[in-house]
Amino acid sequence: MMEITLQHYLILSVILFVIGLIGVMRRKNLLLLFFATEILLNAVNIAFAAIGSYYGDMTGQMFAFFIIAIAASEVAVGLGLLVLWYKRTGKIDLDAMTSMRG
Amino acid sequence: MELYLYTALFAPIVGSLFAALFGMSKKNIIAGIIPSALLFVSWLASLKLLIYILGGGEAIHVELMTWMATGDLYVPYGFIVDQVSVTMMMVVTTVSTVVHIYSIGYMDHDKGFNRFFAWLSAFVFSMMVLVMSDNFLGLFIGWEGVGVCSWGLIGFWYHKESATWAANEAFIMNRIADLAMLIGIFLVYWNTGSIQYEQAFAAMPELSNGVLTSMGIFLFIGAMGKSAQFPLHTWLADAMEGPTPVSALIHAATMVTAGVYLVVRANPLYDLIPDVGLFIASLGAFVAMFAATMALVNRDMKRIIAYSTLSQLGYMFVAAGLGAYWVALFHLMAHAFFKALLFLGAGNVMHAMHDELDPFKMGGLKKPMKWTWIFMTLASVALAGIYPLAGFFSKDLILEVAFIEHHYILYTVLLLTAGLTAFYSFRLVALIFNGDDRHSENGVHPHEAYNFMLWAMLPLAILAVVAGMIFKTPYFEMVTEVLPKIEYHIHNHTTAELMLFGTQIFVGLAIFFAYFKYSNIFADKKKNRAGTVDKKVESGLLYQLLYNQYFIPQFYEEYFTKTYRELSAMMWKLDMKVVDATVDGVANIFYNTGKATHNMQDGNLSTMLRWMVIGTVILLVLAVAFTFGQSESVVDLLSGLGAI
Amino acid sequence: MEAIAFYTFAILTTVMFLITVLTNHALYALSALAAGMIFISAFFFLLGADFLGAIQIIVYTGAVMALYAFGMMFFDTTRDVVEKRTSPQLIFGLSGLAALMVVAIFTAPIISGNIIAIYPAIDGVGNSQMVGMVLFTKYLIPFEVAAIMLLVAMIAGIVLAGKKMDHSLTLMQDEIECQTDEKEQV
Numbered sequence: 018m019m020e021i022t023l024q025h026y027l028i029l030s031v032i033l034f035v036i037g038l039i040g041v042m043r044r045k046n047l048l049l050l051f052f053a054t055e056i057l058l059n060a061v062n063i064a065f066a067a068i069g070s071y072y073g074d075m076t077g078q079m080f081a082f083f084i085i086a087i088a089a090s091e092v093a094v095g096l097g098l099l100v101l102w103y104k105r106t107g108k109i110d111l112d113a114m115t116s117m118r119g
Numbered sequence: 120m121e122l123y124l125y126t127a128l129f130a131p132i133v134g135s136l137f138a139a140l141f142g143m144s145k146k147n148i149i150a151g152i153i154p155s156a157l158l159f160v161s162w163l164a165s166l167k168l169l170i171y172i173l174g175g176g177e178a179i180h181v182e183l184m185t186w187m188a189t190g191d192l193y194v195p196y197g198f199i200v201d202q203v204s205v206t207m208m209m210v211v212t213t214v215s216t217v218v219h220i221y222s223i224g225y226m227d228h229d230k231g232f233n234r235f236f237a238w239l240s241a242f243v244f245s246m247m248v249l250v251m252s253d254n255f256l257g258l259f260i261g262w263e264g265v266g267v268c269s270w271g272l273i274g275f276w277y278h279k280e281s282a283t284w285a286a287n288e289a290f291i292m293n294r295i296a297d298l299a300m301l302i303g304i305f306l307v308y309w310n311t312g313s314i315q316y317e318q319a320f321a322a323m324p325e326l327s328n329g330v331l332t333s334m335g336i337f338l339f340i341g342a343m344g345k346s347a348q349f350p351l352h353t354w355l356a357d358a359m360e361g362p363t364p365v366s367a368l369i370h371a372a373t374m375v376t377a378g379v380y381l382v383v384r385a386n387p388l389y390d391l392i393p394d395v396g397l398f399i400a401s402l403g404a405f406v407a408m409f410a411a412t413m414a415l416v417n418r419d420m421k422r423i424i425a426y427s428t429l430s431q432l433g434y435m436f437v438a439a440g441l442g443a444y445w446v447a448l449f450h451l452m453a454h455a456f457f458k459a460l461l462f463l464g465a466g467n468v469m470h471a472m473h474d475e476l477d478p479f480k481m482g483g484l485k486k487p488m489k490w491t492w493i494f495m496t497l498a499s500v501a502l503a504g505i506y507p508l509a510g511f512f513s514k515d516l517i518l519e520v521a522f523i524e525h526h527y528i529l530y531t532v533l534l535l536t537a538g539l540t541a542f543y544s545f546r547l548v549a550l551i552f553n554g555d556d557r558h559s560e561n562g563v564h565p566h567e568a569y570n571f572m573l574w575a576m577l578p579l580a581i582l583a584v585v586a587g588m589i590f591k592t593p594y595f596e597m598v599t600e601v602l603p604k605i606e607y608h609i610h611n612h613t614t615a616e617l618m619l620f621g622t623q624i625f626v627g628l629a630i631f632f633a634y635f636k637y638s639n640i641f642a643d644k645k646k647n648r649a650g651t652v653d654k655k656v657e658s659g660l661l662y663q664l665l666y667n668q669y670f671i672p673q674f675y676e677e678y679f680t681k682t683y684r685e686l687s688a689m690m691w692k693l694d695m696k697v698v699d700a701t702v703d704g705v706a707n708i709f710y711n712t713g714k715a716t717h718n719m720q721d722g723n724l725s726t727m728l729r730w731m732v733i734g735t736v737i738l739l740v741l742a743v744a745f746t747f748g749q750s751e752s753v754v755d756l757l758s759g760l761g762a763i
Numbered sequence: 764m765e766a767i768a769f770y771t772f773a774i775l776t777t778v779m780f781l782i783t784v785l786t787n788h789a790l791y792a793l794s795a796l797a798a799g800m801i802f803i804s805a806f807f808f809l810l811g812a813d814f815l816g817a818i819q820i821i822v823y824t825g826a827v828m829a830l831y832a833f834g835m836m837f838f839d840t841t842r843d844v845v846e847k848r849t850s851p852q853l854i855f856g857l858s859g860l861a862a863l864m865v866v867a868i869f870t871a872p873i874i875s876g877n878i879i880a881i882y883p884a885i886d887g888v889g890n891s892q893m894v895g896m897v898l899f900t901k902y903l904i905p906f907e908v909a910a911i912m913l914l915v916a917m918i919a920g921i922v923l924a925g926k927k928m929d930h931s932l933t934l935m936q937d938e939i940e941c942q943t944d945e946k947e948q949v
Binding site for chain 1: 765792913
Binding site for chain 2: 038045050111112115117118
């Protein structure tokens with residue numbers, strides 16, 4: 018237990034990922050849904066960095082790096098759209114956004 | 120020479136298609152003239168071929184294209200013009216041309232004029248395919264084609280319930296027989312490896328007797344349907360619902376002779392199985408007598424002639440069954456001419472009598488319809504077999520064949536039937552033309568048919584007179600190139616002369632008796648008014664039996680038709696409950712699955728995200744299961760537990 | 764030592780993220796998320812990926828969280844988030860199963876035995892230097908593409924959230940000046 022191996026990091030990553038999944042499945046408020054998505058991305062980042070580190074490879078860190086960049090731009094665009102939607106309809110509740118029904 | 124073959128074969132269908140273009144229009148005389156003209160062209164081509172074959176030409180064998188070439192089965196669209204088929208071609212085209220021209224006048228006031236000619240020419244085409252084909256399947260196509268056209272023509276006046284019923288009866292009975300014929304054709308192919316005549320017949324002598332017998336029997340059952348032998352005979356009398364030219368062409372000269380043609384064509388087969396031949400001959404003799412008895416008392420003019428046809432078909436089968444194929448074919452030819460003439464004359468009478476069919480309501484038509492009287496009398500004399508008309512040379516020859524082959528029972532039956540034939544034929548003629556005028560009181564004023572119709576009937580009349588005398592010898596020389604050449608001579612001269620004169624006297628007496636009973640020629644003016652119905656005779660058992668056709672149609676209706684209808688109703692219920700339910704069930708599964716999973720797409724992102732996770736989890740489970748399923752430790756574990 | 768740090772931060776991160784996911788208050792969720800991000804950077808430092816850890820703090824915690832915080836201004840955050848009661852069993856069941864599966868995959872000796880390094884780290888070189896060496900040689904094209912993507916995202920963000928975008932400020936200023944000039948003249 019004292020020796021921190023790759024498995025530890027991976028299991029941690031899995032737990033965080035699952036927490037993110039719970040959030041994704043549970044949240045009805047769109048903004049909070051975005052929060053859960055961030056958790057997912059971060060969990061994956063940990064996994065990548067850990068594997069890269071334990072096998073002496075730079076690829077893991079590079080991948081995590083690009084994921085951070087992408088997450089940032091995703092937040093920018095997503096929030097912009099969310100703001101627009103709120104201005105138009107006054108709420109950001111998922112249960113109210115069912116115009117794509119059928 | 121091939122050009123003539125194709126012309127003869129395809130000219131009728133061109134005419135038919137031409138007339139079909141006018142199918143929905145009003146009556147247009149051109150729709151009658153063009154098919155008749157094309158049929159005349161076909162007749163000319165057949166004549167040319169006949170001259171060629173008579174002159175000693177080789178049989179013309181063409182293959183239009185391949186129909187099926189799969190595995191071992193090779194079926195071409197092949198046609199052959201040899202002595203047998205050219206005889207049939209001449210018969211068919213001659214009678215067809217005459218009937219076409221006659222129909223232009225007969226169907227003059229009919230609304231379906233154009234449609235009639237389309238069907239009629241299509242029929243001729245099918246018949247030509249039938250007789251010109253060089254393989255059993257081509258024959259079968261023509262067989263079915265004439266069946267369909269016959270259905271269309273019998274049921275021509277389709278608004279009449281009785282006509283459609285008769286058409287269906289004819290077609291269904293033929294179908295039943297066709298099943299047997301198909302089995303026969305399958306047997307031929309199965310055992311000989313080919314369905315073309317040449318190869319099949321060449322391979323037959325090596326086959327076992329049992330196989331050949333079944334082949335022959337099945338093929339003959341098919342012939343029985345088409346030629347209306349007992350027990351598949353009821354359709355022929357009912358087929359008289361169609362227009363009279365149809366009866367003349369189809370049910371006298373061509374379609375019903377297709378069965379005889381089949382037996383003649385398959386003569387190598389039937390030569391190998393003489394027992395089946397004897398059966399055919401016996402059945403033919405039975406039918407001859409059977410039909411003649413029913414014609415004795417009938418009060419429907421066309422039905423009498425129909426039974427007469429049936430009877431003569433029996434004669435043809437006797438000849439064919441006894442191995443005298445050329446005789447059968449000869450009688451077929453002669454019979455076609457005078458029977459068609461008889462029907463056409465009856466058509467004239469019908470038109471004149473405003474579609475009245477009961478000869479007891481006619482009478483004394485000799486004066487207003489002189490030519491029809493002459494033609495019908497000539498035809499009846501030929502039918503009775505009086506020298507020197509055509510019937511003598513063909514019918515009496517069959518009697519001789521029976522006698523020579525020592526089948527004395529057959530001979531006696533046929534002889535009696537000849538007498539009956541003469542009697543009922545002249546009964547009809549006497550009732551219609553002689554005697555008192557029984558029709559004026561019904562307000563009917565008859566007139567003769569159009570002149571061109573009479574001119575059309577003239578060739579048939581001439582042929583009925585001379586076909587026997589003139590054609591017999593060249594025909595014999597020609598046709599025995601392919602058919603067994605057997606000359607029938609009675610060695611004892613006295614017996615021969617006795618037979619000859621005896622038959623003629625017997626027939627003459629029958630004619631005399633008919634005139635005595637039904638016309639006023641010999642009657643006492645004060646009593647014995649000819650043509651009156653004798654109530655006492657009519658209520659007698661024998662009369663009732665004969666008049667109701669031995670109650671056979673009622674028997675069929677009761678035991679076959681009704682049973683089949685019940686069976687069909689049951690099957691329909693089964694079909695609805697099982698088959699339809701299954702198909703609907705399959706559809707319902709999809710529908711209900713769709714309805715159930717409809718909630719997956721409610722537009723709610725949350726739901727979609729949940730389904731996404733579910734899907735991912737399922738995939739993960741599968742991935743883990745398969746990966747671990749392959750690892751050795753797990754395999755050992757599971758085999759230890761006995762699961763693999 | 765490393766173990767203590769690992770477990771501490773692990774527990775902290777898990778708790779923070781659980782709060783994010785399970786709470787009803789939006790502001791609490793936001794704060795917990797920000798805290799979680801910081802703790803994750805700790806992991807990066809533990810793994811020796813210094814550059815990545817720094818980037819995590821700057822970009823994620825700094826920029827992204829600030830963006831969310833600004834976004835929160837638009838929405839009514841005093842109100843509690845009302846969530847329809849959906850079956851928690853389904854959610855937690857699925858999650859448990861997923862966790863189990865992925866752990867099984869990761870810890871399987873078949874998988875973990877087949878990994879080889881493509882771009883191995885060179886010893887003796889600092890992490891930032893290493894990152895630089897790999898980023899600008901082997902990953903140059905993804906880098907450039909990511910740059911363009913960020914540009915696009917920036918423009919999209921501006922366009923989506925901006926007001927009166929079709930009026931030019933400089934021209935507007937000129938108009939106002941013209942109008943006031945005209946008024947003065949009149």
